[in-house]
Amino acid sequence: MSSIRSVYLLSTNPLKLPEYTRNFDRYGVRVVLFDPSEYADDQCKLNFLLKHAPQAICFIADQMDLWKKGQSGERAKLEHLELVESCTELTVWQLNKEKDAIVKKVYKNTQLGFIDLSRKKPNLLRRSVFGWDDVFVNVSTGMSNLEQIERSGVKISSRDMAISEFIRERFYYSKRRDLQFTPQHAEKTIDFKKSVLHYFETHNLYNNESTAKYKVTNIWKTVANEGIVLKSAINRRQYNYFSTLLNPALPLVSKKDPIHETTFQVHDCGHFLILELVYTGYETTDLHKLVYITFRMISEAVTMMIADILFIHALKQQGIEYDFDSRKIYPLYSSSNLDFDRDGIVPTLEKLVRANVDYALKGDDTKFRAIASEPVLKTFKDKFGPFFVEDYKWNTNNYLNMESRKEEIRKWWDSVEHVRGYIPDIRFLTIDEFISRMEKYHNKDLSLLDNECIVDLVFETVWNEIVKPVFEKDDVPLLPEGTRNYNAFVRYMIGQMAIFSAFNIPERTIYQDGLLKFLKEKSKTKSITINEIENAVSFYSAFVDLLAQKSLITFDDAFTYKEIYPMFEPCYVFYDENKTYYDSIANVYKKQFHIPHRIIILGKPGSGKGTQSQMIAEKYGLIHISTGDLVRAEVKAQTELGKKCDEIMNTGKLLPDELINPIFLKRILQKDCREKGWILDGYPRTDSNLQFVRDNRLTVTCVLCIDVSDELAIERQCGRLVDPQSGKIYHASLLPPSDDIKERLTKRATDNEEKAKIRMKVYHEEMGKSDKWFSEEITFHVDGSLPPEEVFKQIEKILK
Structure with a gap:
């Protein structure tokens, strides 16, 4: 790359x-x-x-x-x-x-040591030993290189x-990262001396009549109360690390103009409103991982709408002149019929956020298409689709990295869990505790939760318990400076103390116990001075220096860890690669949440949908749901529903929704469809069918459009032959049957030119724009004029 x-x-x-x-x-x-x-x-x-x-x-x-x-x-x-x-x-x-x-x-560089041949590995094991790693003992640690590898x-x-x-x-950067238009000149990466609240209050874009009206001030006041400092990174490891709960440090990031620079920071500020969940090392299920990843992805989707739409709208209403469309996000609102002033901040923001959550996490742009114009939405998706794909990668990597160190993290959590009790007003939740809160929004046992429900359920919890309440308040009273500093420092030090679980040297107890006793003492007043913070940080730094002196960490590690000890190693993502580099969001979601193929196949009557559906179902182990087959089963059984269907079908018209929807839903909700996946043949056929799919939250992973001309479609319909025993469809010339079954094949009464032309007319009236029903990320066109085997090869490439 x-x-x-x-x-x-x-x-x-x-x-x-x-x-x-x-x-x-x-x-x-x-x-x-x-x-x-x-x-x-x-x-x-x-x-x-x-x-x-x-x-x-x-x-x-x-x-x-x-x-x-x-x-x-x-x-x-x-x-x-x-x-x-x-x-x-x-x-x-x-x-x-x-x-x-x-x-x-x-x-x-030189390290002092001695040779200890008693530690030499037997000859059979020497292949796994690099050089003298098993016999060179570093005097600082008392361990051989090999023993150090085996331990850490x-x-x-x-x-x-x-x-x-x-x-x-x-x-390392030649100078610390800082803002370009309102530089802070921080002296350290984590600088407690700089008042973030003062920065917010004196910033004309953060604090004005318009941002107060649209509740943007509620965001930064809440974040300031819960404790936050500025982060002025000196290297990429520090810059890359982002942990809103355990490293409450707002990054200083320069941009090309003051509006973009501040909007970007409002976006980050929004993340500190949605404090991440704590991985404790005790998580054991896939649900834990998916909830963690979903939570962080939702934070991204929410803050984007807060910063790049609500905040930008506040600036625009303030009368600021700027190209607000340049970031490709605000037009989602400005091109819509939404109105913060007419409909209210919370309801309008909720519509935007729900639409972005569906797109960012599932690749489903349905809600956005109901809001924004097609050109605006396409521009947004082209720019930010790769962002969400890479964010999935970043969050997944972070979780897997923590999972690989679960024993170490478990020891950390055991030692600091009680400390969160010192800051009871901070939402300090483990993944398990958040899952328990999700139960409020779900009427079934969460252990039986289908993966496709996770995104919606996590969002309901985040929106109703974290985001919405902030915007419903008239104002947010500010806490005293000492309390704000205390909240920030306790959170920060809980995260930093993970280093004591990673490096269990004899001196560890001195430093760990010293800091724990200090935090306990400060919890009595829940207030702290900057001088006390700096003393505690210096005390912590002495332990980090000791690790470097013992050659347990590198000089680079020591410089980084003194200010940021990360819970996960850096993962770098790329937002500006060639479009072909990125998978689709829908595909990433499908793989991440282990959702089986759920395919809708569309096309004119006679396009070969039935043939391809059967081939797909057989190859991928899917349940083939043909509404035609379901209806014909009702007709054959001579049920009341079947009789009504038969009467309408003989006219060549489509069955009304009140007849077809119940038949379809009854089948698709059965257990085999949920577990194995399905392919729909002949449904949906109308806009109302489509809405029925959405109302019942039937996640579609792929839409295949089989393209043929009207003439070929009519020719195929007129030549169709049906095997009454298997239900399989053949064609006299295009898909001839074998000699042993030829005699028993029959021709449907409706497969004649007159009825075929009626069906084509109805198709164009009802389904002429069916290929626009679903997101372009999951919609694929296939040349259906080719022989069935060639058509299937195209489909295999898509499903791969």
Whole structure:
């Protein structure tokens, strides 16, 4: 992928690659292994870096040796209890500022240790040991590199430390991230000295008559009360981390103009209104994962409508001149018949949010199409479809990363769970606790919840219990400064203290207990001063420094962890790739929530829908629901419903909804359809049929439109033959039957040219725009004029 930056490791030893990858992955940089002999001279390196700039960052190589301590230039003999130094020289070749020559720099690091042959692995196990990892013991930790790997999953060698020095020099920002138009000049990444409330109150775009009228001020007042600081990142790891509950730090992000810069920040501010759920390490079910991911995705969908529509509308009503359509979101409102002033803020915002939740999480644009014009919606989807696909990736990766460290996180939660009781007014919910709240909006046992209901149920809970109440208040009274700081610090420190569960060294107890006692003491007054916060943060930082001194973390880790200890490792997503790079939201949703194929097949009578439906059902194990077959079964049984249907069918007209809908719904709600998936043949046929599908929340994953000409459709209808035993449809010339069944085939009384033309007329009147009924992300056209096998090949590619 073109946007990924790369460093090129010159080595013939592939065992080095994981160590490099682990360090550079955290900065979204790929490590590629190259043969050193092919890039031996600087000219080759220069040509390559110029050709692949700016993604190609540098070439890198290292020399790592064990030297006898105090004996300059004498290699260690690997004798028992021999004092040694593990030394790494890391050489980096990169372009100079003028980009016309190679600059070479060497980074060095040394670790003191000794050889302990009693720890040597037997010969049979040596294949899994890299170099001297099993016998070199670092004096700072008392562990061999291999023991460190076995305990924590990684080793921090002199190579890691040298890489870390290069990363700090090459990848750290030249200055802290800040706003361009209202710069804050923060001195630290997490700066408690900067008053976020003062920033909000004195910002003319945040705090004015119009933002008060449209309740935007309620958002930042609520967020300020619950505790928030500014985040001025110095490296990409800090910048990438976003955890609204445990790292209550509003990112400072510069944009090209003040309106965009503030709108982007209002969007982030909205996330701090919807505090994320806590993963505790005790989660065991797929429901836990899906609820966590859904919650965070809904937060994105909600805040987008708050910032880019409600806030923008407030600015526009204030009389500010700006191209508010440039972000492609506000036109969803401005092109609609919605009106905040006429219909109310909450009802109008709810319509927009519900539409965006359906699109962002399911790829279903039905509600948006009822609101916005088609060109506006298409522009919005083209721009933001990739955002939601990548957000799924980001949130899923975060959950899986925490899940891979569940034992560590479980220990953390056991040690800090009681601390949340010190901030009782903050909505501090675990995933399990949120699921319990969902029960209020569902009348069945949640353990039996169908996955397709999760998004709607999580949204109802988020909207009614978190978002809606904020906009229903006339105003939000502000808490005292000491209380606001206390709320922010307790949340922040609960998250930071996860480091004590990751690194269980003897000194841990001193620092962990010291901070826990401090938090308990401050809970008596629920107020804290900036000086007290800075003392506690410095105390915490001393523990981080100790970890670096013991070579348990790198220098880069230490610099990052002092201000942000992440609950999950960085995951980098890409919003500006070629359109073909992204899956559709609908497909991501289907895979994420394990929803089986639910296919509607549309087309003219005689287009081959029945034939293709049978082939699809057989290949993918789906339930084939043909309304024609269901109705004919009623006719054959001579039920009252069947008699009414027979009378209408003989005229060539479509069956009315009051007859077909109950037959259809009864079948599709059966257990086999829910579990295996289905394909609908012959339904929906009208706008009201379509609305019936939506009203009954029947999630459709794919719509196949079989395209044929009217002439071919009529010809096929007139030549249709039916096997009365199997119900399968054949055609005299296009799909001839085998000789052994030919004699028993019959022709339907309605399959003649007169009735076929009537059916075609009715089709065009009722279903002429049926291919526009569903979202374009799930709607696919297939050339139905080809032989059935060729048509099916097209369908297989789509369903793959």
